Amino acid sequence: MLMPYDLCDWLPERHLARFVVDVVDKLDMRWIYNQYQGVGSTAYDPRMLLCLLFYGYSTGVFSSRKIESSTYDSVAFRFVTGNHHPDHDTISEFRKRFLGQIKGWFKEILLIGKELGLVKLGNIYIDGTKVQANASRHKAMSYEYIQKLEKQLEEEIGKLLDLAAAKDESEKESDLDIPEELKLRKDRLAKIQEAKKVVEQRASERYQKEKEEYDAKMEQRKQKKEMTGKNPRGKEPKAPTNQPNDKDQYNFTDPESRIMKTSRGFDQCYNGQAVVNDDMVIVGAYSNSHANDKQEFIPAIESVPEGLSGEISTAVADTGYFSETNIVDCEQKNIAPIISTSREKHNSFLNNHLTQELEPTQSITPVEKMVQKLKSKVGKEIYKKRKQTVEPVFGIIKEILGFRRFSLRGEAKTDAEWSLVCSAYNLKRFFKMQMA
Numbered sequence: 001m002l003m004p005y006d007l008c009d010w011l012p013e014r015h016l017a018r019f020v021v022d023v024v025d026k027l028d029m030r031w032i033y034n035q036y037q038g039v040g041s042t043a044y045d046p047r048m049l050l051c052l053l054f055y056g057y058s059t060g061v062f063s064s065r066k067i068e069s070s071t072y073d074s075v076a077f078r079f080v081t082g083n084h085h086p087d088h089d090t091i092s093e094f095r096k097r098f099l100g101q102i103k104g105w106f107k108e109i110l111l112i113g114k115e116l117g118l119v120k121l122g123n124i125y126i127d128g129t130k131v132q133a134n135a136s137r138h139k140a141m142s143y144e145y146i147q148k149l150e151k152q153l154e155e156e157i158g159k160l161l162d163l164a165a166a167k168d169e170s171e172k173e174s175d176l177d178i179p180e181e182l183k184l185r186k187d188r189l190a191k192i193q194e195a196k197k198v199v200e201q202r203a204s205e206r207y208q209k210e211k212e213e214y215d216a217k218m219e220q221r222k223q224k225k226e227m228t229g230k231n232p233r234g235k236e237p238k239a240p241t242n243q244p245n246d247k248d249q250y251n252f253t254d255p256e257s258r259i260m261k262t263s264r265g266f267d268q269c270y271n272g273q274a275v276v277n278d279d280m281v282i283v284g285a286y287s288n289s290h291a292n293d294k295q296e297f298i299p300a301i302e303s304v305p306e307g308l309s310g311e312i313s314t315a316v317a318d319t320g321y322f323s324e325t326n327i328v329d330c331e332q333k334n335i336a337p338i339i340s341t342s343r344e345k346h347n348s349f350l351n352n353h354l355t356q357e358l359e360p361t362q363s364i365t366p367v368e369k370m371v372q373k374l375k376s377k378v379g380k381e382i383y384k385k386r387k388q389t390v391e392p393v394f395g396i397i398k399e400i401l402g403f404r405r406f407s408l409r410g411e412a413k414t415d416a417e418w419s420l421v422c423s424a425y426n427l428k429r430f431f432k433m434q435m436a
Contacts (some may be wrong), residue, residue, distance in 0.1 A: 064091040118430050270287045339370060
């Protein structure tokens with residue numbers, strides 16, 4: 001090249017990389033800059049590193065090594081970094097160091113989208129997706145096997161101690177290194193006992209939640225019997241127990257992850273929750289290790305930041321979120337819930353369309369009211385949009401961006417990484433909406 005080149009000339013005017021840089025320039029990063037002490041070698045600009053992460057995640061590049069490689073191979077990545085090449089350790093360390101600020105940036109990006117006229121509320125659609133943990137399910141152990149192995153190790157330690165005493169008396173040499181074998185088994189026993197303690201603690205926490213639901217159901221059955229004079233229909237709820245199930249799992253690689261059922265069978269996962277509006281913008285997001293979605297309906301609504309355009313009028317979710325408690329709690333927030341009471345059958349569109357709208361009646365339970373709402377014309381129209389909003393969002397994240405596995409471990413870190421993924425998705429969505 002005879003003249004110095006300008007990277008800006010190499011990138012189209014309307015490009016996602018330019019949009020990401022413009023949005024990140026508007027984020028409040030004063031606290032981040034204050035963390036740099038001004039000593040040692042010159043640091044990369046934190047704003048540039050954040051742009052690099054957002055652009056990487058929004059284009060399906062999640063590994064810090066692949067991001068580093070892209071700063072050499074891709075014009076767009078070169079534009080984001082100003083033709084610098086931060087190494088993968090720098091990128092990885094920056095991501096880990098400022099994970100706590102990711103959720104704040106998720107909210108700020110939404111507020112910027114509001115200023116651009118791209119984010120509004122109204123109807124929101126809630127769903128969850130199982131994302132693989134950075135751990136193998138083969139490193140998980142059931143409570144039943146933990147108890148069996150604990151007993152086996154205790155017996156082996158006893159035998160080794162007896163063998164050591166017999167050896168001292170006989171003063172004969174042995175091929176077995178007894179102190180080393182003892183240490184190995186005691187270390188394993190300590191880990192097994194710690195795992196057992198964690199599983200029992202989880203069972204105790206689960207019992208508290210299940211006991212509250214059980215008491216509420218029993219109270220409702222009692223009230224219904226007093227009103228009608230008849231025993232309530234259906235089986236009486238089974239009282240919960242505070243003892244762990246034999247199949248309760250503990251993973252030694254990532255203890256906070258759980259075995260969850262996915263479309264491809266059972267795997268070690270976290271549960272990523274997303275709240276999406278009519279424009280397929282993620283307005284609320286978090287992840288945790290709860291395999292059941294039923295307890296996530298209200299937290300999902302509460303994850304929507306304040307200050308967005310409009311109020312939430314209706315919250316829509318599938319049958320995995322259905323419970324009478326969720327219906328009542330949602331209505332107390334002055335939000336109309338629409339939650340399916342049963343799993344929708346395949347190829348049922350025509351049958352549902354031809355089903356006549358039920359006449360309003362004096363319903364006794366929230367379940368009956370919800371059935372009426374789902375059979376109404378308005379309820380059908382709103383619930384139908386769930387498949388056109390939140391489900392395609394998960395399809396884009398998993399199939400287009402390719403995010404199927406967390407890079408980090410632990411519930412707090414994976415929660416932050418899920419917010420990073422959703423922020424990157426929103427940046428790409430805003431860009432597409434502006435281009436339309």
